[in-house]
Amino acid sequence: MLVRVRSKDGNFRFELTETDDASVLATKILETTVDADPKSVQVSSQPRGGETALHTLKGRNLKSLGLKHGDLIFVSYKSRTPDTSGSEPFPAASAPAPAAAGPSAGPAAAAPKRIWDTVKEDPVDDYWRARDGKITRGRDARFCKHTANGMCDYCMPLEPYDQSYHASHSIKHISYHAWIRKLQPQAGTAPPGSAASILPPLTPTSYKVKTPCPSGNHSPWPAGICTACQPSAITLQPQPYRMVDHVEFADHGLIDQFLQAWRGTGAQRFGWLIGHFEPYEEVPMGIKAVVEAIHEPPQDDEPDGLSLHLPWEDDERIRKLASLSSTPLTIVGQIFTDLTPNPDDKTKSLYKRHPQSFYLSGLETIFAAALQLQNPTASKSSSTGQYSSRFVTVVVSGNQAEDVDIMAYQASEQACAMVEADMIEASVEPSQVRVKEEDQSVARYVPDVFYRFKNEYGIDVKSSAKPCFPVEYLIVTLTHGFPKEPSPIFRSVKFPIENRASLQMQTPDKLFSSLREAHAPDVTDSKQGLTPDHRQQRATLARLLSDWHLLAFLDGMGIMGDDIKAVVRAATAQSLEEPTLLDGVLQTDGWRNLMAITAESAPAARSAPSGSAGGFDDDISEDILNQIAQEQTGASAGGSRSRTCPHCTFENTHGGSDCEVCGLPLG
Ligand SMILES: [Zn+2]
Ligand SMILES: [Zn+2]
Ligand SMILES: [Zn+2]
Incomplete structure (x- = not known):
């Protein structure tokens, strides 16, 4: 050859x-x-x-x-x-x-080993790589002349990237895996790790100057530049594929709960979407982000916008906590409101985001791109082992009928590359994005940037994107929806939501009182026999714990330590009715500790002299209370300025009367 x-x-x-x-x-x-x-x-x-x-x-x-x-x-x-x-x-x-x-x-x-061979992809990628993704078609009554078992051009399965199928089903972008198949058709038939995967079909887009220069003929940028190291001119074009096709909210209550903040204060609200990825069968080889919870970080909300405290100090803790779920979860995106009541009819929200204004502003798009860059997707089809991102951006705003509606987007791969190369910024006009000036002092090189559009005569025109271009060139639209038969991972939404100081507070007292209401301290190991009452009690407790906001608060208190793992696993199990479900939790030191504090914090117990735990019929908590009482005596005898909290054992050095960590009185 x-x-x-x-x-x-x-x-x-x-x-x-x-x-x-x-x-x-x-x-x-x-x-x-x-x-x-x-x-x-x-x-x-x-x-x-x-x-x-x-x-x-x-x-x-x-x-x-x-x-x-x-x-x-x-x-x-x-x-x-x-x-x-x-x-x-x-x-x-x-x-x-x-x-x-x-x-x-x-x-x-x-x-x-080549890097793309060794990366671990999301389970949803394993799912699609194991399938050919072909679009099956039934026998066509008009054209098929053969018997039921036969096959011809009219009923042969279509490739997952078939253009006419997508057009006839109003699917605007082909899916990521269909895109890979289009670029590398043999990938579907080749055994993994061999032949076709030798040279992966994808390379992340980069608009940065290559340093050092591959030619080796000059010192690195900004000292010198040549055709070998400078990025070529950029022509912005609609992205044919999308990394995520659909955003699904596991339960209607999620959006309702999120909107309560706006309803209660009139100020806009932001949240991180906690979820996972699943195959989405409505699109050939499609992927959906399934949102199971919305975690609301510290933020300053105003009626006309909001600001976040970044970097978010809880980021790592929340990701780790989410990953402990029976179906591992992560932060799959962001959600924010842009709601303005119609002054004439306060039940309506103004239709602000439409083709004549913008769907996602320049600022929002650049922020989305920055978050996508921080959340890359592992890919066996990319030369770097990573490609683009599945991080989604959801906006809650008024639709044409002035009802509150949801819209889901991603910034395009080109948008991310431009943000990474520091070459775009928001414009005063939200529907526009500005191309920054070249600046050697910060090593910013900006190549020519163009975008194409049809002019008023219907002629395809290529225009310079400097200084500004329409933000729509950087946006990919996703669909969204709710499942027909919801089966959310978190079954309870009773616990207050974090960082909503003006509406509701998460306090240790709220946690302890809800645990007491569920008779948590009385729940015993299933080996000690289970009456129907016991079963009921256990299911009630499991349901109480199956609440993202409660789990996140409990984890943040630090009482449970590593034993939070057992709690999260049980609380996110497929069936909460399983009688032995909580056994793994009840045995942990963290849980015993929590139950001791819960029992102790009961209003009646608080007035009782500490140390005399005779009021409790639970042996474990009695032991612990005695222990705590001893430690307490020891601490005060030492005359140390730090005071050990009798409830959570935290060393408090401040002069206040309550523990800094659990908020209970220091005694
Ligand atoms: Zn046929
Ligand atoms: Zn060069
Ligand atoms: Zn404490």
Whole structure:
């Protein structure tokens, strides 16, 4: 077969066979170069990006690399320096030798792992990679002339990226996995980790100047720049695919609860979406973000907007807590309101976001892009092992009928690359985005930026995007909805929501009193026998705990320590009625500790002299209370200025009367 090679030395053609080892190709490429350092030779199926070091492919035959007759390979390399002049083309072998070894043969096993082979993707990616994603069609009564078992052009399954299918089903973008199949059709048939995955089809978009310059001919930007290291001109275009197709709220109550803040104060509200990704069957190879909870971080809300306290100090804790769920959860996006009551009819919300204004403002789009950059998606189809992001942005605002409605978006890959290269900023006009000026003092290089549109005569026009361009060029629209049969992971929404000081407060007292109401301190191990009453009690307690906001508050108190894991796992289980569900929780020290404090904090118990725990019939809490009483005596005898909290054992150094951590009296 004929293989074409393009490098800075020109275009070359080689006659090779499918079974030739990559080292044969390497030898031929090296012959065309001017004093190349063999280890620096990089190949790619595209002019920029996706480069693979040629020497790492040794041991693979050309067929297994996916090379076909007529393929064009782009080659880049560095010239030998005195240091590298002695190095051999293939350090592991004495000389490149033609070998017909298949990918599974010895040398390949020793080849360094390519990063995209080793990344762990989301389970939803495993799901789609295991399927061909073809769109099945029934027998067409008009055109199919064959029997029920036959198949013809009219009823043959369609590829997952079939354009007419998407158009006829009003699907605006093809899904991420359909996009991968379109770029690399053989990916669906090749065994994972071999052949087709050698050169992954995706390369993250980058508009940054390459440093150091691959040509090696000048000092890094901003000291110098050339065609090899500068980003090429950008033409903004609608993104054909989307990383997430649909946003599903696991329960209607989620949005209602979120809106209570706005209803109660008239100020806008922000939240992080806690959820997971699932296949979305309405779109070929589609993915949906399923939102299970909305966590509201500290924020300053105003009727005309809001500001966040970033970086959010609880970010890591909340992500870790979410990951403990029986279905691991993470932060899948952001949600915010933009609601203005109609002055003539306060039950209506103004229709502010429409084709004549904007859907997502320039500022919001840039913020979404920044968050997407912080939340990259692991990808086996990308040369870096990561590609774009599944982080979604949901806006709650008035629709055309002036009802409160939900809209879901993502910033495009181009938007993220422009934000990463620091080349755009919000404009005073929210429907516009500004291209920043080039500034060498902050190493900002801005190439030409264009966007295309149809002018008033219907003619396709390419226009410079400097200084401003419409924000819609950076936005991808998603659909949203609610499940027909909701089965939310969190079954309770009774506990107050965090950071809503003006409406409701999360306090240790609220936690303890709701635990007491559920008779939590009386719930015992299932091995001690279960009457129907016991079962009822356990289910009630499990339901109480199955509340994201309660779990997040309990975790933040620190009483449970690592034992919070058992609580979260039980509280997010498929069935909360399972009688043995709570056994793993009841045995933990953290839970015993919590129950002791809960019992102790009861209004009646508080007035009783501490240490005499005779009022309790629970042996465990009695022991702990005695222990606490001893520690308390010890602490005061020592005359230390720090006071140990009798409830949670936190060392308080302040002069107040209540514990800093659990808020209970220090005694
Ligand atoms: Zn047919
Ligand atoms: Zn350069
Ligand atoms: Zn305390």
